[in-house]
Amino acid sequence: MTSDQIIWVPLLPFIAFIVNILAGRWLKNRAALCSIATSSIACVIALPVCWKVFNGAHFAHQGTWLMLGTVPLKFGYLMDPLSATLLFMVTIVGTLIQIYAAGYMHGDPRYSRFFAYVSLFMSAMLTLVISDNYLLFFMSWEIMGLCSYLLIGFYFEKASAANASLKAFLTTRIGDIGFLLGFLTLFTAIGTLNFAQMNTIMAGAHGGPDALNTGLLALAALLIFCGTIGKSAQFPLHVWLPDAMEGPTPVSALIHAATMVAAGVFLVARSFSLFMVVPNILPIVTAIGTITAFMAAFIALTQNDIKRVLAYSTISQLGYMVTAMGLSGLGAGTFHLITHAFFKALLFLGAGSVIHGAHVQDIREMGGLFKKMPQTAITFIIASLALSGVPPLSGFWSKDEILLAAFGSGNFLVFGILLLTAFMTAFYMFRLIFMTFFGTARNHDVHAHESPSLMTVPLWCLAVGSVVIGIPGSPFMHHWFQKFMAHMVHYPEYEPSAFVMTCSVVVAAFGIGLAGVMYLGQKHWAAAVARTFPSFYRLSFNKFYFDELYSAYLIKPFNALGRKLFGFDEKVIDGAVNGTGQNTLFLSGLKNWIDKYIVDGAVNFMGTAVYFLNSFTKRVQTGFVQNYLLIVFFVLIVFLAFELKF
Amino acid sequence: MIGIPLSHILIFSLILFAIGVYGALVRRNIIGILISIELMLNAANINLIAFSKYTSLSPETGQIFALFVMAIAATAAAVGLAIVLALYRVRKTVQADEVNLLKW
Amino acid sequence: MSILETAAQFGTYAVMAGVLIFALGVVTLRNLFHCALCLAAALIGTAVLYVVLRAEYLAAIQILLYVGAVVTLVIFAIMLTEHIAQKTVRQNNSQSPLAIVGLLGFVALLAGVILKTPWPVTQAALKAKVSVMGLGEALMGAYVFPFEVISIILIAALIGTVVIAKKDDAQ
Numbered sequence: 001m002t003s004d005q006i007i008w009v010p011l012l013p014f015i016a017f018i019v020n021i022l023a024g025r026w027l028k029n030r031a032a033l034c035s036i037a038t039s040s041i042a043c044v045i046a047l048p049v050c051w052k053v054f055n056g057a058h059f060a061h062q063g064t065w066l067m068l069g070t071v072p073l074k075f076g077y078l079m080d081p082l083s084a085t086l087l088f089m090v091t092i093v094g095t096l097i098q099i100y101a102a103g104y105m106h107g108d109p110r111y112s113r114f115f116a117y118v119s120l121f122m123s124a125m126l127t128l129v130i131s132d133n134y135l136l137f138f139m140s141w142e143i144m145g146l147c148s149y150l151l152i153g154f155y156f157e158k159a160s161a162a163n164a165s166l167k168a169f170l171t172t173r174i175g176d177i178g179f180l181l182g183f184l185t186l187f188t189a190i191g192t193l194n195f196a197q198m199n200t201i202m203a204g205a206h207g208g209p210d211a212l213n214t215g216l217l218a219l220a221a222l223l224i225f226c227g228t229i230g231k232s233a234q235f236p237l238h239v240w241l242p243d244a245m246e247g248p249t250p251v252s253a254l255i256h257a258a259t260m261v262a263a264g265v266f267l268v269a270r271s272f273s274l275f276m277v278v279p280n281i282l283p284i285v286t287a288i289g290t291i292t293a294f295m296a297a298f299i300a301l302t303q304n305d306i307k308r309v310l311a312y313s314t315i316s317q318l319g320y321m322v323t324a325m326g327l328s329g330l331g332a333g334t335f336h337l338i339t340h341a342f343f344k345a346l347l348f349l350g351a352g353s354v355i356h357g358a359h360v361q362d363i364r365e366m367g368g369l370f371k372k373m374p375q376t377a378i379t380f381i382i383a384s385l386a387l388s389g390v391p392p393l394s395g396f397w398s399k400d401e402i403l404l405a406a407f408g409s410g411n412f413l414v415f416g417i418l419l420l421t422a423f424m425t426a427f428y429m430f431r432l433i434f435m436t437f438f439g440t441a442r443n444h445d446v447h448a449h450e451s452p453s454l455m456t457v458p459l460w461c462l463a464v465g466s467v468v469i470g471i472p473g474s475p476f477m478h479h480w481f482q483k484f485m486a487h488m489v490h491y492p493e494y495e496p497s498a499f500v501m502t503c504s505v506v507v508a509a510f511g512i513g514l515a516g517v518m519y520l521g522q523k524h525w526a527a528a529v530a531r532t533f534p535s536f537y538r539l540s541f542n543k544f545y546f547d548e549l550y551s552a553y554l555i556k557p558f559n560a561l562g563r564k565l566f567g568f569d570e571k572v573i574d575g576a577v578n579g580t581g582q583n584t585l586f587l588s589g590l591k592n593w594i595d596k597y598i599v600d601g602a603v604n605f606m607g608t609a610v611y612f613l614n615s616f617t618k619r620v621q622t623g624f625v626q627n628y629l630l631i632v633f634f635v636l637i638v639f640l641a642f643e644l645k646f
Numbered sequence: 647m648i649g650i651p652l653s654h655i656l657i658f659s660l661i662l663f664a665i666g667v668y669g670a671l672v673r674r675n676i677i678g679i680l681i682s683i684e685l686m687l688n689a690a691n692i693n694l695i696a697f698s699k700y701t702s703l704s705p706e707t708g709q710i711f712a713l714f715v716m717a718i719a720a721t722a723a724a725v726g727l728a729i730v731l732a733l734y735r736v737r738k739t740v741q742a743d744e745v746n747l748l749k750w
Numbered sequence: 751m752s753i754l755e756t757a758a759q760f761g762t763y764a765v766m767a768g769v770l771i772f773a774l775g776v777v778t779l780r781n782l783f784h785c786a787l788c789l790a791a792a793l794i795g796t797a798v799l800y801v802v803l804r805a806e807y808l809a810a811i812q813i814l815l816y817v818g819a820v821v822t823l824v825i826f827a828i829m830l831t832e833h834i835a836q837k838t839v840r841q842n843n844s845q846s847p848l849a850i851v852g853l854l855g856f857v858a859l860l861a862g863v864i865l866k867t868p869w870p871v872t873q874a875a876l877k878a879k880v881s882v883m884g885l886g887e888a889l890m891g892a893y894v895f896p897f898e899v900i901s902i903i904l905i906a907a908l909i910g911t912v913v914i915a916k917k918d919d920a921q
Binding site: 649650658661662664673675682700701713718721727728729731 | 755756759762763766769770773774776777782785786789792793796799800802803804805807808811812815816819820823824826827828830831839840841842843845846849850853856857860861864865869870871872874875876878880884885888889893896900903904907908910911912914915917
């Protein structure tokens with residue numbers, strides 16, 4: 001049974017990219033149609049294949065791309081539970097966001113350019129999802145980085161957008177280099193880049209890891225995890241993601257919330273067999289994830305820009321997923337990845353709708369928008385409930401799985417931090433909602449209106465998704481999703497615990513309630529809390545001073561070093577180069593002199609001599625016919641004289 | 647019958663030929679040169695006919711050669727004058743010493 | 751020797767002198783048109799000499815071909831290329847002294863040869879008559895091959911002349 005048509009899934013958006021980038025000038029508003037159509041067709045092609053995989057099928061196909069010495073480098077696709085899940089999510093969410101973007105970006109002068117980039121991004125993301133080896137994975141990973149750069153800097157006239165795109169590109173670059181070195185190290189260690197082969201090798205190594213070079217594998221795992229840290233904005237490379245909000249909101253939803261940043265988590269899931277084998281790597285992953293989750297949630301408490309709150313929320317939730325991976329919870333992490341993609345995309349699109357309608361981003365200037373844009377508000381609240389972990393919405397089930405993994409594995413510290421984070425998540429989300437949609441309008445210059453149906457329809461689709469997507473992992477379907485993932489790699493599973501569920505629901509309810517009290521009832525409480533704990537407040541408000549720290553301890557020294565190196569370059573290296581140049585110049589001057597006066601002199605002398613000699617004989621050649629005739633005549637006379645007289 | 651010795655006719659034709667050669671050598675105008683060449687051919691014809699008259703047993707021979715020479719002369723005149731016209735069209739001159747493209 | 755013969759002899763020398771004078775005119779006159787007229791006169795004089803030498807047919811051809819065709823052609827060419835009243839243009843180039851010296855030597859050399867050579871003049875030859883019919887038979891008999899060659903040359907010259915003198919389309 002073949003399913004080669006799957007290669008059309010990344011290929012179609014790529015065709016849309018080519019068409020839009022070349023013919024965008026003529027397509028104008030039809031560019032959106034082109035992108036959406038290819039995306040939808042890709043979706044239609046992908047979903048039956050995903051369905052087959054959900055029913056237990058497994059597809060893989062590969063062809064040799066080139067030979068590395070004697071080792072063939074094969075490219076191909078791999079459709080296993082993991083990639084089918086991601087494919088399902090990316091095609092649906094991507095298509096919906098593109099439909100939304102057609103409305104949101106309406107009237108933009110670079111409309112077709114935007115859709116070209118988005119299509120290229122879709123193509124790369126889909127390639128990444130179905131790729132069966134690290135190299136192809138890395139290539140699409142890099143293209144996604146490029147698209148991210150291009151789309152963050154989409155409004156490149158704004159200096160902040162240009163700087164943000166640069167920051168995102170350079171920061172993720174650190175992780176990407178790690179990833180590149182990581183999979184090269186892995187290739188050295190096990191001689192293959194193919195995921196399936198790697199899984200086989202790792203599974204065989206479970207009995208005796210001595211057969212493998214554990215040190216090299218640990219290095220490889222660590223370096224690959226660097227890629228995750230960069231792409232999924234984990235501590236300490238998380239600083240680029242909040243700034244990435246300078247891009248258009250659909251981009252924030254698609255790339256910086258639902259898909260690309262999730263690729264880092266997906267990378268860990270793909271390499272899960274490697275992480276399982278190498279000792280001591282999972283605690284590092286857990287630590288990074290937990291720190292990120294807590295820190296980002298803490299920062300999100302005090303931010304006032306609607307998109308920034310969501311950005312920190314994204315970082316926090318990505319931290320959750322990474323934590324889950326670190327706790328060997330492949331199923332839990334992937335599950336949360338999927339549910340998060342739906343409700344976070346919805347949140348961003350809702351935020352975009354608010355910005356589109358109200359033309360402000362600062363939540364302090366909003367308020368009472370519920371009546372003016374009810375559809376946006378309702379869908380936004382659904383998504384927030386899902387994110388906060390309110391049953392029976394999707395976020396509850398997936399978050400519960402992660403908490404269960406922490407609880408079940410005995411990491412009570414992690415469990416506690418995650419619970420605290422869940423509380424903070426509920427709090428800041430509802431702070432956002434209460435400040436935005438309820439209360440009274442604070443700024444009377446804001447005249448909000450509901451967004452067009454081209455934008456609200458995707459919101460509703462995603463809202464439905466956010467509600468129901470948690471069902472496959474819930475007890476109603478007997479944790480089908482977790483078992484489905486367990487087909488791939490063996491990992492520990494835990495019995496559902498009522499205690500964990502209760503904790504989760506309680507902290508979510510407490511967070512929502514506290515937010516309601518502080519921002520709807522006792523409005524002076526918020527300021528009072530800030531005054532009571534000024535150091536905490538400043539730490540959160542200034543994002544733990546990460547930007548300042550990096551600026552002071554990394555960027556400035558680098559700049560100084562750069563200037564030093566430039567000075568060194570200018571004086572010593574350029575001096576040496578110039579010295580060589582001048583020596584060469586002098587030598588060549590000497591050679592030139594020899595050439596000119598000796599070699600050329602000899603040659604010219606020959607010429608001059610010949611010229612001088614023929615200056616006598618050439619006089620005969622007058623060019624006058626009659627001169628020649630006269631000469632002929634005289635010669636004739638001479639001949640005659642000889643002939644006749646003698 | 648006629649009391650003119652052959653040598654007188656030969657010397658006459660020699661002088662006529664010499665005059666032709668002079669013209670061919672000194673005339674600047676190319677048409678002048680062509681005319682002079684006609685003179686030279688004429689002198690040769692006189693020679694041919696004189697010889698055939700005075701010495702030959704079959705006098706047709708000389709006359710036929712003279713006839714051929716005349717045909718060739720006419721040809722030469724026609725072709726030569728055509729060349730002169732073509733030259734005049736291109737260089738706007740018919741002076742032989744102004745056409746000196748072969749000069750060093 | 752009758753007086754008639756003497757008169758004829760004198761007349762012949764007079765014609766010769768006239769031809770030479772006209773020939774000198776051909777090579778020395780400044781006006782090319784005059785030159786062409788002199789050429790016509792010299793050619794007519796030559797035709798008279800042909801009659802004296804009992805080559806009447808040749809004389810007729812000479813008048814027809816040379817005076818009638820060639821001279822007319824030359825006059826056409828002169829009129830096409832030259833403004834007749836061009837008096838200021840130098841007609842001779844600077845090599846005429848050299849040419850005169852060479853020609854004098856040439857004439858002296860050959861005249862000496864001519865006078866010294868014992869020409870085999872035979873009475874039989876002097877008595878022989880050339881008829882037009884004889885010429886025709888010789889042309890169609892012994893000299894048929896050169897005759898044909900001449901005809902080919904004439905055709906070639908005709909075509910060549912047309913091609914050369916024709917105005918270039920490109921211009």
